[in-house]
Amino acid sequence: MEQLSDTRNFPSSKISRRDMAAVCARKGNGGTTIAGTMVIAHLAGIKVFSTGGLGGVHRGGEDSLDVSADLTELGRTPVAVVAGGIKSILDIGRTLEYLETQGVPVVTYGRTRGFPAFFSPRSGFESPYNVETPLEAANIIHHGDLLGLKNGYMFGCPIPEEYAEAGERIQRAVDQAVEESTLNGMDKRGKEVTPWLLNRVYELTGGASLENNVALIENSARIGGKIAVEYAKLQMGKADSTQNLGPFLDFATVVPNGSPGIDPNVRAIERFTSDPDQKVKPTKPAKVVVVGGAAVDVISKADGSSSGSSAVQSTVPGTVKNYLGGVARNVAEATHRICASMSEAGSDDVLLVAPVGNDSFGTIVRDGTASLGMRADGLLQVSPSTSPKGTAVCNMVLDGSGDLISGVADMDIISDLKFGAILPVLEREEPSLLAFDSNISVETMSDLCDWAKKSDSAVFV
Numbered sequence: 001m002e003q004l005s006d007t008r009n010f011p012s013s014k015i016s017r018r019d020m021a022a023v024c025a026r027k028g029n030g031g032t033t034i035a036g037t038m039v040i041a042h043l044a045g046i047k048v049f050s051t052g053g054l055g056g057v058h059r060g061g062e063d064s065l066d067v068s069a070d071l072t073e074l075g076r077t078p079v080a081v082v083a084g085g086i087k088s089i090l091d092i093g094r095t096l097e098y099l100e101t102q103g104v105p106v107v108t109y110g111r112t113r114g115f116p117a118f119f120s121p122r123s124g125f126e127s128p129y130n131v132e133t134p135l136e137a138a139n140i141i142h143h144g145d146l147l148g149l150k151n152g153y154m155f156g157c158p159i160p161e162e163y164a165e166a167g168e169r170i171q172r173a174v175d176q177a178v179e180e181s182t183l184n185g186m187d188k189r190g191k192e193v194t195p196w197l198l199n200r201v202y203e204l205t206g207g208a209s210l211e212n213n214v215a216l217i218e219n220s221a222r223i224g225g226k227i228a229v230e231y232a233k234l235q236m237g238k239a240d241s242t243q244n245l246g247p248f249l250d251f252a253t254v255v256p257n258g259s260p261g262i263d264p265n266v267r268a269i270e271r272f273t274s275d276p277d278q279k280v281k282p283t284k285p286a287k288v289v290v291v292g293g294a295a296v297d298v299i300s301k302a303d304g305s306s307s308g309s310s311a312v313q314s315t316v317p318g319t320v321k322n323y324l325g326g327v328a329r330n331v332a333e334a335t336h337r338i339c340a341s342m343s344e345a346g347s348d349d350v351l352l353v354a355p356v357g358n359d360s361f362g363t364i365v366r367d368g369t370a371s372l373g374m375r376a377d378g379l380l381q382v383s384p385s386t387s388p389k390g391t392a393v394c395n396m397v398l399d400g401s402g403d404l405i406s407g408v409a410d411m412d413i414i415s416d417l418k419f420g421a422i423l424p425v426l427e428r429e430e431p432s433l434l435a436f437d438s439n440i441s442v443e444t445m446s447d448l449c450d451w452a453k454k455s456d457s458a459v460f461v
Contacts, residue, residue: 004029016069034081035073038152043338047141047231048080050224052217053087053118054154056095058193059178066190067098074152075102080141080231082109082155082224084216085116085123088174089197092123099154105140107131109157109223119174119212120167121158131155134223138230157223159216166212173204233402236299236321285429286351286375288335291422291448292328292437293414294354294369294379295392296361299323304400318400324368326392326414327437328354335435336374353378353425355413361391380421382413389413414439419447426451435460 003010013030015023017039023030032040034051041049055068068090074081086092096115099106108115108127117123131137137155144153159167177200181187186196201209302318324333332352339346352369356362356379370376382389392414396407417440426434434452436445438461445461452459 017073018069033068034070034083035068038070038073038077038079038081041079042077043341044334045337046079048082048224048228050082050217050220052084052213052220054081054083054085054095055194056086056090056092057098058187059089059091060182060187061091061094064188066193071095071098071102071104074099074104074154076150077152078144078150080137080153080155080227082157082220082227084159084220085118085156087194087198088118088120088123088171089178089194089201092117092125096125096127103151104154105129105144105151106154106156107137107140109137109155114158116156116158117167117171118216119159119163119170119209121161121164127156134226134230137227138234141227141231142234155223155227157216157220159212160219163212163215166208170201170205170209170212173201173209176204177201236323284345284348286378286431287349288332288339288433288435289351289353289378289426289429289431290328290332290335290435291353291417291440292331293326293392293411293439294324294329294352294356294365295326295394295411295414296364297323297325298393298395299398300396301398301402302400322364324365325394326354327439328352328435329365329369331435331437333372333374336372340373347373348375351375351378351425351429351431353380353422355380355382355389355392355417355421357382357390357413359390361393365391378425380417389416411439415441417441417444419444419451422448423451426455430455431457433458433460437461 004012010029013019013023013028014033015030016033016035019030020036020039022028034054037049037051041047055070057068057071058064058066061067070081086095092115096106106115106127106129108130109132110130111132113126113128113130114121115123115125115127129140131140141153144151174197177197178187180200181193181197187193189196198209298320299322300318300320302316329352332350336347336350339349352374354365356365358381362381366376366379369379389412390410392409392411394407394409394411397405399405422444434448434457436448436459438445449459451457
């Protein structure tokens with residue numbers, strides 16, 4: 001944070017897709033544009049994010065060809081952007097035309113199709129569609145997934161009506177600032193134009209534009225959060241614990257007990273394909289090892305006709321779904337997705353080390369991990385003859401509205417994980433980064449830190 005705030009000694013860049021590799025290679029600092037944020041969000045599996053205003057075609061763009069990379073990114077990256085419209089310093093009409101060319105659905109969040117103009121709720125242009133609820137918006141994204149579409153989505157959220165009058169005054173300042181930029185040549189200075197114009201509008205309005213700016217960001221963030229929640233619910237509703245397991249289904253053998261340094265209660269599971277004779281071996285040691293919890297989340301939801309009270313001390317109709325969870329497992333999956341997106345060999349760069357029981361939930365964890373293309377040779381199976389502990393499970397009971405009624409979490413197997421069971425994996429992989437969650441015991445965390453210090457590995461908790 002100190003470096004980011006000290007731009008004199010630590011220069012920062014405006015980072016779009018084109019800049020990412022160069023800035024990362026130079027270990028530089030910067031802030032991402034909408035295009036840059038979309039790239040990162042997609043790598044991390046984030047489907048919806050909110051921002052202030054979208055970039056677009058600059059005024060006079062038909063001659064200068066000054067068109068924001070935000071627009072092309074929306075055409076090729078499946079992430080929904082929720083914003084207060086297109087920045088009013090730009091050519092909104094041409095921007096909407098360009099988005100149409102890129103195949104980007106533009107949707108107004110409101111009762112009409114009137115498209116917002118950043119500081120003002122009205123631009124004089126219309127969207128092809130409008131939605132009035134977060135669920136309607138989420139359904140558009142969801143159906144894009146079902147169709148296999150790879151484009152993004154633009155949801156324009158008009159600033160609340162109480163800011164409309166001030167927005168009209170600010171728009172007059174915008175028009176003046178744009179005219180000044182043409183006269184002083186600033187309009188020909190590429191990515192410097194937008195910051196200059198916004199700062200000039202702030203000066204011309206005596207700071208009044210800042211209040212509207214904050215209001216539209218808060219409004220977009222609130223709406224974007226609600227859309228993200230509804231999208232997650234849709235994803236959970238269509239998910240099936242056996243639906244997407246892929247080819248990695250059989251885990252037939254284990255490494256024999258008694259290997260040097262291995263806890264006798266734990267066995268390391270190797271990963272196999274559905275052909276038991278064809279082992280899938282990692283091509284190289286993992287660069288990142290993540291230690292901690294892998295769990296199965298069991299979500300039991302009553303149907304819409306059942307109230308919360310009727311589900312207490314009784315049985316009601318509903319649905320029961322299984323999902324993979326656990327802090328370490330979630331971190332490992334996110335890291336795996338990023339590494340795998342960068343290169344095919346990157347799928348072996350991340351290894352999850354987590355205990356599982358010799359039970360059906362352990363099978364779900366193993367099969368589900370492998371189906372994601374992740375290595376499963378770091379999963380450690382507790383011997384049933386020496387320990388009664390089963391795979392970590394979190395069982396949540398929800399009412400018909402999705403609100404929590406009660407839940408039970410059985411996580412003892414994670415806190416019982418000993419360093420002796422982890423050490424052979426660390427010695428085999430020699431990772432440059434060791435990450436672990438705080439669900440393991442303090443003693444095990446201390447041992448992991450000691451090992452990392454001796455091995456010159458970075459630690460992330």
